[in-house]
Amino acid sequence: MWKLWNYCGAVALAAGLAASAHAQEMRAPEGPIEFTVGAGAGGSPDVIMRTIAQIMNEEGIVENPIVIQNRSGAGHSNAYNHVLGLPGDENTLLTMASPVFTTPIVQGTPSVVDQVTPIAGFIQSELVLLTTPDSPFNSLTDMVAAATAEPGRVRVAGGASGGNDHIATGLIETAAGITLTYIPHESGGAARATFLGGNVELHFATLAEGMEQIAAGTAKPLAILSEERRTEEAYANVPTAKEQGVDVVYTQFWGVAGPPGLDPAVAAWWADKFRKATESQTWQDGLKANLQLGQFYALEEAGEYFKREQETFRTVLTKIGLAK
Incomplete structure (x- = not known):
């Protein structure tokens, strides 16, 4: 059977998340934040990121103003190449959707997952x-x-x-x-x-x-x-x-990552903010209304998860003749 998005171990990951996030030193970035989205306005990644940004700002979870920047086209490569070109930048995050994993495999280019700084995965559909x-x-x-x-x-x-x-x-x-x-x-x-x-x-x-x-x-x-x-x-x-x-x-998923070399303290700060946003009643109501799943994982767990999914995608794409 073909199945993506593995639930095994999810409960254990969630249980240890809060403690690990708070154990890590955290530091807030200064100034406006860009959430880079590889899809056009109205697409699922765009709607998801606009929703969570609104929750963060309106509920006082994040004081920095957040802007959603759509850099669509080329299988999300316009978006991820922009973020990869900003090593260490503390004011830009990349939306992690399946094309971020699959486009490099299809095009035969270096893995994006191996370069970015994992922050969180938080929604599945x-x-x-x-x-x-x-x-x-x-x-x-x-x-x-x-x-x-x-x-x-x-x-x-x-x-x-x-x-x-x-x-x-x-x-x-x-x-x-x-x-x-x-x-x-x-x-x-x-x-x-x-x-x-x-x-x-x-x-x-x-x-x-x-x-x-x-x-x-x-x-x-x-x-x-x-x-x-x-x-x-x-x-x-x-x-x-x-x-x-x-x-x-088949279950698709979304998450966020920072540019290469992002300060671990800033990454931990963002993981904590995404966790708090996804615990809000507004977010939980949205999951129910949109028939979505809300397993949360962050930092090291997110990085491990992203790498596992990358290999799953590579296996599938190879089998259907798309991998280079």
Whole structure:
């Protein structure tokens, strides 16, 4: 079975987090802060970082003004190259999303994970596979049958090459023994526009995004890439991919890191602030409303986690022929 985002040991990591963060010397940066986001406005990384920045400032967790800077394009490489070019900078953080891990693997360039300063991982989201409302597919089984009969005919609109959508597509292809046509876009929003325009048959969405499209009548769900069915009314009757004979579980995640060589005291300060923000009632309410998971890990634990996920991505990308 293909599965990303490992829950094993998560409780132990969380239990030791507060003590380790406070044991580390902490120092606040001075001046305005930039949260660098590799996705365009409205994309999941953008919304997540704007939300947590607002909580930090409005609830007095961070006094420094925080600006979200979208440096989209090139599979998040515009964003991470900007941050990598600011060694030791105390006023810039990088949003850690899957393209930060996968784009270097696809392009054959040096790992970003091995260069940045890990700070925290704090949110995860399961995915739903959608098709158009007038599609003849009423299940993942229907789609697999069509793709088996005509390899490459079924198209998937996704974000950057090697991103979450591309990996999820490759996992389904591998597990089902089919060939799909993946069409990359500059951002998830652009991919969604292509799908909503009826120009492709498939699109992946987070559960919250998918719920909106299903409610609006602009999409219908084929499968959820989770271990078990969801209990929410909108998804209660939507089977998992595993239930339909396609053994794939996939969970995307987001976090933050600092530039190379960031002072450990500043990194520890940020880890503490992200922990406090994610413990707020506003954040917890948001997780529930958006059907998201909120496992938190920071500093050394975050670094270890990022490296493990990097190797998992490398294995998957190699298997589906994308790694260089």
